[in-house]
Amino acid sequence: MHPIDQALTSDNVLPAALEPTYSGVLSLFKRRYSKDITAADIVTVGVPYDLSVTNRPGTRFGPRAIREASSTLSWDGGSWPWDFDPFESLNMVDYGDIYFDHGHPEVILEAIYKETRSILETAPFLISMGGDHSVSYPLLKAHAEKFGPLALIQIDAHSDTWQEDEKRIDHGTMFYHAIKEGIIDSNKSIQVGIRSRNKDTHGCTIIDANSVHEKGVDATVEQIRKVTNGAKTYLTFDIDGLDPAFAPGTGTPVCGGLSTWQGQSIIRKLVDVDIIGMDLVEVSPPYDHAQITALAAASLLMDFICLRKARLDTLKS
Numbered sequence: 001m002h003p004i005d006q007a008l009t010s011d012n013v014l015p016a017a018l019e020p021t022y023s024g025v026l027s028l029f030k031r032r033y034s035k036d037i038t039a040a041d042i043v044t045v046g047v048p049y050d051l052s053v054t055n056r057p058g059t060r061f062g063p064r065a066i067r068e069a070s071s072t073l074s075w076d077g078g079s080w081p082w083d084f085d086p087f088e089s090l091n092m093v094d095y096g097d098i099y100f101d102h103g104h105p106e107v108i109l110e111a112i113y114k115e116t117r118s119i120l121e122t123a124p125f126l127i128s129m130g131g132d133h134s135v136s137y138p139l140l141k142a143h144a145e146k147f148g149p150l151a152l153i154q155i156d157a158h159s160d161t162w163q164e165d166e167k168r169i170d171h172g173t174m175f176y177h178a179i180k181e182g183i184i185d186s187n188k189s190i191q192v193g194i195r196s197r198n199k200d201t202h203g204c205t206i207i208d209a210n211s212v213h214e215k216g217v218d219a220t221v222e223q224i225r226k227v228t229n230g231a232k233t234y235l236t237f238d239i240d241g242l243d244p245a246f247a248p249g250t251g252t253p254v255c256g257g258l259s260t261w262q263g264q265s266i267i268r269k270l271v272d273v274d275i276i277g278m279d280l281v282e283v284s285p286p287y288d289h290a291q292i293t294a295l296a297a298a299s300l301l302m303d304f305i306c307l308r309k310a311r312l313d314t315l316k317s
Helices: 059-073 105-120 133-147 174-180 209-215 217-228 260-268 292-316
Strands: 042-047 092-097 126-130 151-155 190-194 205-208 233-238 275-281
Touching (some): 059 275, 105 126, 126 133, 126 292, 133 174, 133 233, 151 174, 151 217, 190 209, 209 217, 217 260, 260 292
């Protein structure tokens, strides 16, 4: 076996073989790149779209940057503080990026939805990388088609439920439309880390950033459990949920946010929540420094993966 580019050349998907972190094909955590997902336990996909941002662009480069930063976490030590290497038992495949024609912006979200739906026909679990936050709408639509109306855990600086008279492509309104269309059950949905004003919650529970800071991670997680109440739940993490000190590379940074530790700690404590899909969005590499944001995103994605393994182990026991 060639010691480099095992994301393409290795026939052994479990676990990752030793390969230089600074070399080779940049799949997520150096996992196998493939469109064949029939044997996959987890599929990961990039959605390189940023045409609906309201401030700084650049999130189309997010999936590439996250994959690059993830190479340093591809060895066994990357899953700390979990007491296992998830790839010893889980086959994760990097599907690559969803394709769409940027010359037809009016049909891009539909293209994302259709390919996501196709992936979910085979994949038991999908983890997606944005892209701006509007990509969560077609991802949610495809998941809801498979699982029914979903509870939502949203970690974010912004509510993204601003009301509008007509349906537009915007990364600040997509959850309003998802609630209105019955994709999301707002009564079982919770938004964490919010640092923006919106007069209408549309039924969602709000935990603002100050509440997380003052009451702590455990109280936050307990409220998440209470609100989702056993429902099938989709988790979306906007990297601007973190404070700009921890995630400068994003389009609409807001001060006073969560630390990387707080974000990771919340994720790690959600084992008993029935999460059926996840995404991480709004990483904008042109505004990043020393890969701080991309590394935070990759670290959160590792926690997503470990959370999935821990959930499966709990269900088996």
